[in-house]
Amino acid sequence: MAWTDERVDLLKKLWAEGLSASQIASKMGGVTRNAVIGKVHRLGLSGRATPAKPQRGRINEGTRAAAPRSFAAPKKTFEADENEPEFLEPLVLDGGDMATVSTLNKNMCKWPVGDPTSEEFHFCGQSAQSGKPYCAYHAHMAFQPSHTTRKERPRPQQRILAQRKVG
Template sequence: MAWTDERVELLKRLWSEGLSASQIAGRLGGVTRNAVIGKVHRLGLSGRATTSRIKSHRPRPRLANAAKRQTRPARFPTNGNPAVRALYSPDAEPFTPTVEELVIPMAERKSIQTLTGSCCRWPIGDPQTAEFHFCGKDKVPGLPYCEHHARRAFQPPQPRRREREQVETVRVALARNEARNETETTDA
């Protein structure tokens, strides 16, 4: 159907009442939702009355509540990517290498440009300093690190608490059973 003056006026009235494009298309008949949206844009209809939808179940916080919330420290502070956090936090601690780090001679140190497919890719030092380098030792086949760094990176999973308790329960039961067997053999 064509857009007659009466249909355009009805469209404007229904749009200002807050009906959706689908609802307007249903009332007008003979047009699709997309046709209604296109006509609304061509007419330049922008401001809409509030819709008849139910308000959200959570009211927005008032300014007083928002101010209180901002003064309370966050339980889990998030400052973005932890790898670059020190760049933007002036009070952050400077990087300190771990005590158990391998000492790599200057001649064997690798930069990102000198790494090859067989080199350990374990980063050592602060990337913001000139002393930053990679381990560069021969890597373990199938892993990106040498044997020392692979042990640090891929630690075996620790048994879960429940499993440890079950193992302890079995151990106690076996000990009781052994004690019972010993007393039965000495009594006989």
């Protein structure tokens, strides 16, 4: 469809009356809403935004400065756990050395202390709980209880096997 002078004049008239692009398209026939919007844009017709209504009863208090933004995350506080075992300083071996990989045995806490690339790197070395690699304090830190719903939920492999038995 070509935009003839008559159709452009009709478009300008309907646009000036305040009709929407959809209404103009349906009245003109043979054009889409998007075609009307494109032609209005190319013709540079006004956007017809309605002027803002003045607000009643508002007192102009002047402009206020914006509150300064804080980009730091709020500090989290944690309450002490009543069941948390007492912290024990890392064990110092005979001769003043700390527990290292070569001095650890199965009854010593294997919790790493410090930067592994540093010469001061060592392990806790306190007495480990039986069957666990850590002392009571570090075991409490390492082994967090999981949600019961997660434990009760069957794993994907278990679901597949259960479906095969049913089907």
